[in-house]
Structure formats: C-alpha cells, structure tokens
Amino acid sequence: MIHYSKLKALIVEDFTEFARAVSTMLRDMGISHTDTVTSAEAAIQACREHKYDIILSDYNLGPQKDGQQLLEELIEFNLIKPKTTFVMVTAEKNAAMVMAAIEFLPDAYVTKPFNRHLLKSKLDKAIAKKQTLEPIKIAMRKCQWMKAIELCANVANQNPKYKNTCNQLKMKCLIANEQLDEAGQFIKQLQKKRCAPWVLRSQGIILYKQQELDQSIECFNRLIHDYPMYLEGYDWLAKIQHQLNRPIEAQKTLQKAVLRSPKLIKRQKLLGGLAEQNNDINSMTEAYRQAVKYGEHSVFRSAEEYVKLTKSIGLQLKGDAGRQRKTNRRG
Amino acid sequence: MKDDNQSIFNLVLASTVHDMKNSLGMLGESLNSIFEQFENKILEPKVRDHYGAVQYESARVNNLLMQLLALYKLENEQLPFNPNYYNLGDFLEEQSCKFIPLMKAKGINYQIKVAEDLEAVFDDNLMATVLENIIGNAIRYTKSQIHISCSFDRLLTIQIADDGPGYPKQMIELAGDYIQGIDQSTGSTGLGLVFAKKIAELHSHKDVKGNITLSNGGELGGGIFEIKIP
Numbered sequence: 052m053i054h055y056s057k058l059k060a061l062i063v064e065d066f067t068e069f070a071r072a073v074s075t076m077l078r079d080m081g082i083s084h085t086d087t088v089t090s091a092e093a094a095i096q097a098c099r100e101h102k103y104d105i106i107l108s109d110y111n112l113g114p115q116k117d118g119q120q121l122l123e124e125l126i127e128f129n130l131i132k133p134k135t136t137f138v139m140v141t142a143e144k145n146a147a148m149v150m151a152a153i154e155f156l157p158d159a160y161v162t163k164p165f166n167r168h169l170l171k172s173k174l175d176k177a178i179a180k181k182q183t184l185e186p187i188k189i190a191m192r193k194c195q196w197m198k199a200i201e202l203c204a205n206v207a208n209q210n211p212k213y214k215n216t217c218n219q220l221k222m223k224c225l226i227a228n229e230q231l232d233e234a235g236q237f238i239k240q241l242q243k244k245r246c247a248p249w250v251l252r253s254q255g256i257i258l259y260k261q262q263e264l265d266q267s268i269e270c271f272n273r274l275i276h277d278y279p280m281y282l283e284g285y286d287w288l289a290k291i292q293h294q295l296n297r298p299i300e301a302q303k304t305l306q307k308a309v310l311r312s313p314k315l316i317k318r319q320k321l322l323g324g325l326a327e328q329n330n331d332i333n334s335m336t337e338a339y340r341q342a343v344k345y346g347e348h349s350v351f352r353s354a355e356e357y358v359k360l361t362k363s364i365g366l367q368l369k370g371d372a373g374r375q376r377k378t379n380r381r382g
Numbered sequence: 383m384k385d386d387n388q389s390i391f392n393l394v395l396a397s398t399v400h401d402m403k404n405s406l407g408m409l410g411e412s413l414n415s416i417f418e419q420f421e422n423k424i425l426e427p428k429v430r431d432h433y434g435a436v437q438y439e440s441a442r443v444n445n446l447l448m449q450l451l452a453l454y455k456l457e458n459e460q461l462p463f464n465p466n467y468y469n470l471g472d473f474l475e476e477q478s479c480k481f482i483p484l485m486k487a488k489g490i491n492y493q494i495k496v497a498e499d500l501e502a503v504f505d506d507n508l509m510a511t512v513l514e515n516i517i518g519n520a521i522r523y524t525k526s527q528i529h530i531s532c533s534f535d536r537l538l539t540i541q542i543a544d545d546g547p548g549y550p551k552q553m554i555e556l557a558g559d560y561i562q563g564i565d566q567s568t569g570s571t572g573l574g575l576v577f578a579k580k581i582a583e584l585h586s587h588k589d590v591k592g593n594i595t596l597s598n599g600g601e602l603g604g605g606i607f608e609i610k611i612p
Contacts, residue, residue, distance in 0.1 A: 166483060168479040
C-alpha cells in the first residue's frame with residue numbers, strides 16, 4: 052500500500068490542458084502537493100527548490116531540452132533523490148525508449164492517452180518496485196557487492212515477481228566485483244532458448260573482460276540481431292572491433308546505431324573519431340554536426356565536437372579545393 | 383524525389399495522428415471527470431449507454447489511428463520492432479486499465495489469469511495496440527464477462543474470451559485471410575484482425591511463426607481470440 056498523501060509530485064508538460072488533467076488524476080489519487088511546469092529548464096529550477104517523490108515528464112517538450120535530457124541532467128547534477136520515481140510520458144514509446152542510454156532510464160513509461168486507472172497502476176508498480184529494491188541499490192552505491200548479492204537473494208525469495216530484476220542486479224555486482232568466474236557460472240544458469248537482452252549483454256562483457264574477444268563479438272552480434280533496438284550492443288561491438296584494429300568495421304557498426312537513434316552525443320563523437328581515423332571526412336562531418344545539434348540542450352555537450360566539426364569542414368573544403376585545382380589544371 | 387514525398391507524408395501522418403490522439407485523450411478524460419461526479423448515483427440506463435458509446439467510440443478511433451500508422455510504417459519497412467522481456471501480469475493489467483471506466487459503465491466483469499512471474503519476449507507497444515482492439519471488441523459484444531488469460535508452453539498464448547454471441551462463422555472460416563473479411567458495408571472492417579495477424583507474424587523467431595486464431599465456446603461460451611508467439 053502506497054501512501055500517496057505524503058508524496059510530492061512534479062508535472063513537466065508543455066500542453067497545459069493535459070497537465071491540468073494529469074494534476075487532477077494525481078489529486079484524486081490522494082497526492083496533495085503537485086507542481087506543474089511547462090519546460091525542462093523550469094523543471095530543473097523546481098528540483099533545486101523542492102525534493103519531489105514523483106516526476107511525470109512529457110518526452111516532447113518543444114524546441115528546448117526534451118524529457119530524456121531533463122532526466123540526464125537531474126541525475127548528473129544530483130538534483131533528484133535516488134528514491135524519486137521518474138515516469139516518462141510519451142506519444143510513441145519506442146521512439147523515446149531508444150533515445151535513453153542504459154544508465155539514464157526512467158522508472159516507467161506511459162503512453163498518451165491514459166486515464167487515472169492506468170496512471171495509478173503504473174505508479175503503484177514503479178514505486179513499489181523502487182521501495183523493494185532500495186536496500187540493494189544502497190549497498191551497490193556503497194560498493195558493498197557481497198552484501199548486495201545477499202540482499203538480491205532475499206528480495207527475490209520474498210517477491211518472485213522481481214526475480215529477474217534481482218538476477219540482473221546480482222550479475223551487475225558480480226561483474227563490478229570482478230568475480231568473473233562466478234558471473235560466467237551464473238550466466239550458464241540463466242541461459243534459455245531466448246535469452247533476455249541483459250543476459251546477452253552481461254555474457255558479452257564477461258567474455259570481453261576475460262579477453263575472449265572473438266566470442267564476445269559473437270555474443271554482441273547475437274544481441275543486436277535479436278534486439279535491434281538495444282543500442283548499447285552496437286557500442287560494445289564497435290569498441291571491440293576498434294581494439295582489434297578494425298576501424299572500418301567499427302565505424303559501420305556505430306553507423307547502424309546512430310541510424311536508429313542520433314541523439315546520444317557520446318556515440319556521435321566516437322563515430323566522428325572513427326571516421327576521422329578512416330579518412331572518411333564526410334561521415335566525420337556528419338557525426339560531429341549531429342553531436343553539435345543534439346548537444347545544444349544537453350548537459351553532455353563539450354567544446355570538443357565544435358572543434359572537430361570545424362576541423363572536418365576545413366578538411367572538406369581543402370579536399371574540394373584540391374579537386375578544383377586538378378580540374379583547372381586539366382582545363 | 384519520391385523518397386522526399388514519402389518522408390513528408392510520413393511526417394504529416396505521424397504528427398496528425400499524434401494531435402488527434404492528444405485531442406481524443408482530452409475528450410476521454412473530460413468525459414470521465416463528468417461521469418465520476420455521478421459515480422455514487424444511479425444513472426438512467428439510457429445515459430449510461432450513451433456514456434459507454436462515447437467511451438467506446440473514442441477508444442476505437444484512437445486504436446484505429448495507431449493501427450493505421452503502424453500498418454503504414456510496416457508497408458514502408460519503417461516500423462521499429464523493439465522486442466524486450468516483459469512481465470505478463472503487469473502488461474495485461476495495464477491493457478485492461480484503459481477500459482475500466484467503460485467496463486464499469488457497461489457493468490462488465492473482467493478477470494485476468496496469469497502466473498505472477500511469467501515473462502516473455504515481445505514488443506509491448508505493438509502488442510498493446512493489438513490487445514486494445516481485441517478487448518474493445520470483446521466489450522462491444524460480450525454480455526457480462528471477459529476473461530483474459532495467458533500461458534506459456536513453447537509458445538506464449540494470450541487469450542481473450544467473452545460470453546457474447548461469438549465470432550460469426552464466416553469470420554472463423556477465413557482462417558487467417560482476414561483481408562478478405564474487410565467489408566465496408568457492415569461498419570466492422572476487420573482491420574483489427576489483419577493488424578493482429580501482421581503483428582503476430584512480425585514476432586516470428588527463427589523457424590517458429592507467430593499466429594492468431596478465432597474460435598467460439600470455451601468456459602464462457604462466447605468468442606475466443608488467441609495470439610500465439612514464440
């Protein structure tokens with residue numbers, strides 16, 4: 052049972068009519084304190100002044116920061132409590148989902164239109180899950196891996212529903228604690244005909260850490276084949292290909308990922324660097340141009356992409372000038 | 383040039399659908415607020431029926447819009463297919479939550495039967511659009527009961543059963559060729575079944591295909607819809 056009356060909520064929504072409807076839904080659930088803002092910038096300010104328990108943010112917030120960038124900034128600058136439940140409101144769930152890097156996932160997604168019953172059901176589940184898993188997360192934040200693993204077993208025993216999440220967290224702890232043999236054993240237990248994406252991902256990482264690079268590549272290839280929208284798989288694959296001195300393959304891999312989601316700046320910068328190494332100046336320019344474009348409202352922007360973009364445009368111009376001179380000479 | 387036109391159409395279609403969905407959402411929510419003021423009073427059956435009709439029709443338009451957009455993207459190979467592991471209990475509860483006000487108004491009881499820790503791989507967005515249509519239909523045709531259940535035995539089977547008159551014989555006999563059943567004169571286009579079958583097939587894995595079946599009977603004696611995916 053969740054006591055909503057004690058919770059503070061923030062609604063981030065640029066469509067005021069809709070915000071009013073959501074606010075009424077929250078009030079009907081018993082939440083007495085609800086603030087509404089219409090932009091991510093205002094939301095960041097509100098989070099500096101108040102500590103919210105629930106944040107409901109629309110993904111599309113007009114020309115400035117979007118909901119995902121808001122969440123990234125709130126986490127990066129420690130503006131929300133680890134206990135805060137963040138729900139992303141979207142028109143199309145898939146589109147928003149692939150934009151999120153794995154360390155910045157919201158606690159739940161809810162697709163418009165929705166009614167109070169659906170919102171309550173989503174919040175009930177997200178808050179209950181967060182509360183139940185909280186002790187494990189605290190131990191993990193303190194790097195107390197053995198204690199966290201023990202807690203995973205306890206929580207899973209008492210809540211069969213969270214068994215998979217607990218397995219996932221236990222795997223994270225084993226890898227973080229460099230217990231690679233145990234992690235490998237655990238993977239074997241979890242393997243099924245259809246592995247969950249996180250199982251394939253963990254297996255790939257374990258193999259990578261054990262220096263079994265060919266097997267690791269095979270594993271990440273399977274991951275992106277079975278789950279083409281799980282973009283972290285492409286990042287790992289490109290990283291290994293790059294290490295094996297196959298920069299052209301690595302570039303192709305990352306190009307597949309940015310085709311599905313162009314918004315992650317880190318990925319665009321990696322791609323730009325690879326293209327530079329491969330002397331593919333057009334791709335280099337494109338990647339840094341995207342990094343600049345999507346970085347405009349992001350906390351992860353840096354001078355680097357501007358410098359590199361200028362450099363690549365310079366190279367393009369030089370290339371054109373070179374060709375021009377050749378033509379002239381022939382003429 | 384053709385590609386340019388297509389991408390403009392794509393954008394217009396997507397944003398129009400988005401706007402229409404927003405409006406429908408507002409419409410539905412306003413209606414629910416009005417209705418909830420009367421919750422403790424006994425409504426005249428006629429008023430209740432009208433309310434139910436508006437609810438049902440707006441949910442139906444919303445769902446048709448989603449299907450239209452998805453089918454268009456599917457034809458142009460632009461439909462993002464994003465399978466993941468989901469808990470079936472949570473997923474099915476969410477699908478029925480969308481219909482609680484409508485079912486209350488029409489006095490329909492619903493039950494969900496599924497193991498608490500059952501998880502499976504599917505695209506929850508697409509599957510939700512399929513089920514929304516099927517549950518909406520069940521609400522339209524049932525007398526008083528809807529059972530939603532789910533089992534896993536090599537294939538994941540989601541079943542929606544009601545105690546209404548069941549599917550017409552000719553529909554069952556189409557056995558998958560639902561595009562044949564589209565009949566503009568009846569007002570029920572059968573688009574939902576065409577869509578459901580496409581989405582089931584999209585969930586094929588290795589050599590195992592996804593499929594849907596229609597039948598009548600069972601515990602409730604009405605129509606039974608099943609979607610099976612590997």
